[in-house]
Amino acid sequence: MSMDFGFDMITEDEYQRQRALYEPLTEAVRRLIYASLHTDVGADAAAEARTKIEAVTALLETEQRASVPLVHENTGRPLAWANPAVGLRNAIAPPMVIHHEDDGSCWSEFTLSGAYEGPPGWVHGGICALVLDHLLGEAASEGLTQPKFTGTISLRYLRGTPLGPLRAEAFVERTEGVKTFARGYLKDADGATVEAEGVFIRPAWARDAG
Amino acid sequence: MSMDFGFDMITEDEYQRQRALYEPLTEAVRRLIYASLHTDVGADAAAEARTKIEAVTALLETEQRASVPLVHENTGRPLAWANPAVGLRNAIAPPMVIHHEDDGSCWSEFTLSGAYEGPPGWVHGGICALVLDHLLGEAASEGLTQPKFTGTISLRYLRGTPLGPLRAEAFVERTEGVKTFARGYLKDADGATVEAEGVFIRPAWARDAG
Incomplete structure (x- = not known):
């Protein structure tokens, strides 16, 4: 490959x-x-x-x-620009606009229309996963400047996520060797609806490049 | 709600x-x-x-x-029809066409174009999650005929998933009370690229309805 x-x-x-x-x-x-x-x-x-x-x-x-x-x-x-989560030029993307804070955390506020609906009135669980996978990846890769691939991601659905305005947040918990552990949340006005934990891996080909 | x-x-x-x-x-x-x-x-x-x-x-x-x-x-x-994974009428969906087997398992073969790209040449990890969340949900809900919501889903990325023709498979491992445990894989021609495990929950309001 x-x-x-x-x-x-x-x-x-x-x-x-x-x-x-x-x-x-x-x-x-x-x-x-x-x-x-x-x-x-x-x-x-x-x-x-x-x-x-x-x-x-x-x-x-x-x-x-x-x-x-x-x-x-x-x-x-x-x-x-072509990314299906954040791409300004990809009509599949909501799009999310990602804000990076100085402490390495990031967040995004965006609106999900009925085009992202799973059960009637609720965001499709897989769209919640797309949004959180992307945001945790942004946190783990310092805004996509570091080559990092998702190793594992686990999502816990606390309750239904309503269509409409939402906020997602992510931050790095710790780094161990080639592994970066990130955590994040999808939230509506009442608080978290989905929690995510991910392990992101620096690929072997990038390890020598420093 | x-x-x-x-x-x-x-x-x-x-x-x-x-x-x-x-x-x-x-x-x-x-x-x-x-x-x-x-x-x-x-x-x-x-x-x-x-x-x-x-x-x-x-x-x-x-x-x-x-x-x-x-x-x-x-x-x-x-x-x-409006679903962002399988919706015949939703241009965001690839769409996946789901085949249900008599044993309760299901599968889908579909093609992901550059509109689903994350790292150059590879499917966005969150799109892999969308596809697998949906297919595990189909298996757990007997083709969406049972109200089941994702409780948790964990994805393990074994290697990059190339853009192009792909296959996804899912099946129920076991059911314990209101919880249904499902497993599935996303595959290219060389085998599995992503493995998923999910727990799907029958909501309280549907438990008495039988």
């Missing part, structure tokens, strides 16, 4: 230019996901919608970029 | 009619998610794409259904 962690550095100006271009586009796709999930239009309108979506897809495919990770030159952090 | 598990029963004919209408629409949205994630078009084309997407969203919003769960009258199983 080969892993390519090559990347392109981008400036703050270029970051802002691309963000202004693509963030509203991704937001429009998110709203389309939700509208298509709940639409009750008939066959003609559904076919018309499909044809128009395919035309937009063709337009966007006229120029495609190589999927080289971008790293911001000011922060040294990957943008992770 | 109130939970409404009311549902509408639909016939096989109506299922096929709605599926023919909405499955291709959702597939078109999935391709759009991918194209918008990787596009390198300039400001004019991006603005044009956004305007056209917003027009399709408005068209689909002209008729919206109430989000009442649908249950197929032949199988007695919820369609889970």
Whole structure:
């Protein structure tokens, strides 16, 4: 197995230019996901919608970029624009915007719509797992600047997580050799709904690189 | 907390009619998610794409259904059309199509595109968790026919999961009172990449209902 962690550095100006271009586009796709999930239009309108979506897809495919990770030159952090949890350019992502504190902890406040629903009215348990796996990974990898892979993650569901505004938090408990132990919570306005513990591992190929 | 598990029963004919209408629409949205994630078009084309997407969203919003769960009258199983793991109508879902065996186990074969990428070339660990949480839940709840909520789930990442064709499997190990213990695996062509163990709980409100 080969892993390519090559990347392109981008400036703050270029970051802002691309963000202004693509963030509203991704937001429009998110709203389309939700509208298509709940639409009750008939066959003609559904076919018309499909044809128009395919035309937009063709337009966007006229120029495609190589999927080289971008790293911001000011922060040294990957943008992770394609990431399904935090990706500014991935309509699958809520997206989570991650805030890193000086003590190494991180948090995010975001809203989960009905597109993330499992049991009626509640967030799908696997989406809670996605959100927490990502946030614990951010804490363990110092904002994705260190190559760390999830070794194990355990989630304890304390009660249902309602759709709507949520907060997630994560921090590193300790590090032992190549293992980093992280913990985190998903919370609604009344407190924790899911607790997570994860062990993240520094891969062998990165150990000599320091 | 109130939970409404009311549902509408639909016939096989109506299922096929709605599926023919909405499955291709959702597939078109999935391709759009991918194209918008990787596009390198300039400001004019991006603005044009956004305007056209917003027009399709408005068209689909002209008729919206109430989000009442649908249950197929032949199988007695919820369609889970809006589900972010298996939803035929949710463009966030790969989607997984779940096969239930007579012995209670279940499996699914599906393909994860770059829209589910974490580290370059690999499936996001949280997406592996979403897939396995869902499949273990299917096994524990007899195809979502029993109300069961995830109590805990633990995932062990054996190695990286490559993007592309994958298989997931799950089965019930044992049941003790209100707890059902399930196990499952995510696999590529070379075998297991992630192992999962979950405890699923029959909620108090459903215990008397038998």
